[in-house]
Amino acid sequence: MNEFENKRAAVIGLARAGIPAARFLLERGATVVGYDSKERGAVSAAVLELESEGVELQLGEHGFDGIEKCDLVVLSPGLKVHFEPLKSVIERVEAAGGEVIGELELASRFCPCPMVAVTGTKGKSTTVKLITELLRACGLNAVSAGNTGTPLISALPELNADSWAVVEVSSFQLEKAPTFKPRVAVLLSLLEDHQDYHPDLEQYWETKLKLFNNLGKGDWGVFNSDDERVWKFISELEAEGASAPYRVLTTTSRDEQGNVANKDDNLSLEMWWQGDSAILPFSEVPLQGQHNYSNVAAALGAVAGAVGPEIWKYKSELAEAIRNFQTLPHRLEVVANKDGVTYVNDSQSTIPDASIAALRAFPAPVSLLLGGRAKIEAESYENLMRAVRDANARIYLFGEAAPMLEDVAHRENVENVYIFRENTLAEVLQLAKMNSASDETVVLSPACASFDQFTSYEDRGETFRRLVREL
Missing domain, CATH: 3.90.190.20 (Mur ligase, C-terminal domain)
Structure with a gap:
């Protein structure tokens, strides 16, 4: 529990992910400094509690004083790493030999179990929730975490070697996650968004694709081919004759071409270890909109990658879990x-x-x-x-x-x-x-x-x- 003994660490952004990250580092022996742009009177009681536990707080107009002395800097999700002042702060730390990572990267280095990671412009939270429930229907201990809801750093105590972490991953988090490696990586969509955060759309989409950078031959890449840009990415790989270093699984709710596909208006799964099998009619999916059908197909594909051939034993349980699924608030x-x-x-x-x-x-x-x-x-x-x-x-x-x-x-x-x-x-x-x-x-x-x-x-x-x- 003293992995960071004699190390000086900083956490930038003391909110939902930053607070547990600071506490995590402190518990493992680090000297921790917490930076936040809010003045003392505006921060939460949880931030001030960190101070009583031994975290040095730099609040308000702090100018990131002393940050270049840190061995490790952990960024909370959503910080604008491509713009000032953070751009220069990161350069200062790295020039001095420090490492700058995000909360997701920190948590993943200590995650004791395999992960399913879901990214895309829209549909992530719904798909993460459904994957978690489908894995549980297969008898597995699945815990959802990530960009919304519970940060992965906070979910670590719930996980063990027999668990699955189902993680929602944003482009913000992937900016500084150089070793992040899920067992199953899911890409739902590449739409126009976050031009207030990324330098341009191409950089935004390229950041999303970092999710697949560290996958190997035992891992799965799951791609929603209903999305035009996702399909273009897969097609370009095939046209160039390139073979991914991981196993590729495609999903669709619109036609018959895919490992998860629409066969005669049924949600069907077809893998090379067994022929296709209808899970349930799309008419029984309790969600509105074609895009949600695509999310359900992607979720089933992710579970097929995680569970493997054993998935066929749970066909009725999977169908029942989908029928009973309740979407998250504020989504149709x-x-x-x-x-x-x-x-x-x-x-x-x-x-x-x-x-x-x-x-x-x-x-x-x-x-x-x-x-x-x-x-x-x-x-x-x-x-x-x-x-x-x-x-x-x-x-x-x-x-x-x-x-x-x-x-x-x-x-x-x-x-x-x-x-x-x-x-x-x-x-x-x-x-x-x-x-x-x-x-x-x-x-x-x-x-x-x-x-x-x-x-x-x-x-x-x-x-x-x-x-x-x-x-």
Whole structure:
């Protein structure tokens, strides 16, 4: 337990992942300094508790004093490593011979069990939850952790050599995870997102693909071929005659070509150790939208890689686990049906592609509540507005991005009668209620971050629930 004895370590960002990372290092003998941009009066009680345990706190305008003296620096997820001031801080530490890694990398070095790691722009949390439940249906001790929910560093005490860690992995975490090596790596999608964090989209997508860098011949790469860019990546590998150093498993919910595929409207699994077998009809999958069918297919593929030939013994258990699966909050969550109008909370959708999926998940007529703080350029919303135009859907715009969204809608020839704009979510919801007829679906799927008017997408979703109840 003294792996870091006589070492000086720093943790940057003292929140959900940073606090347990600091404590982990302290317990293993390190001298630990915690850096956070919040002033002392704004940090949580848990941060101040670290100080009483022996962590030196540098809060507020600290200038990262003394950080170059650290042997190890651990970054919390979400920090902007490509931009100042952090870019220069990392350069200072590395120039002085220190190592800079993320919390995911630190945790994985001490993880006692194999991991299933899931990345992609959207669908990660849902897929991680489903993989965990499917592994448990096969009799395995599976624990979910990662980017949202419980950080992997906090989940380590629950794990042993017989466990499986199912880890949600973001591009932020993969920036500084040089030795991270899951047994099964899953890529769901490569969409346009996080232009506020990455220098450009190509760098963002390349960072996602780092998940596969350390896989070997005993590992699995699981690819959702329903996603255009994921399929392009696989196709280019094949066209170049390259063979991956790991085993490749493709999944699809749309056609018959894949290890997990749609055979006569059944979710079917076909592996080389046994022919195809239908698990259950897609009509029995309790999730809305084609994109969620793709997530289910990918989850089944990941479990096939983890369990191996033994998976066939659990066919009925797997089917039952999928039938009984309950999605996470704020993801196409039906909140209420009032006067024949269905209200859906999809607050977690923060990019246009996710809102397009929401629009297509329900039969017409559909109204979308769009707005917040845009994370990507205006041009990236053009496909969304084309989908709105083609579906004759009404859009209700609110928040900081509303003027930009209205401008893009006009450029893409969305008729004025389908565009409504107000300042707040409460105001557009009232308008949608007045305009909606029986059998219509009103979906909060903002295509933007929440931070202009809310503390998080969860806060936005909870507010939407409350407002719907009050209608």
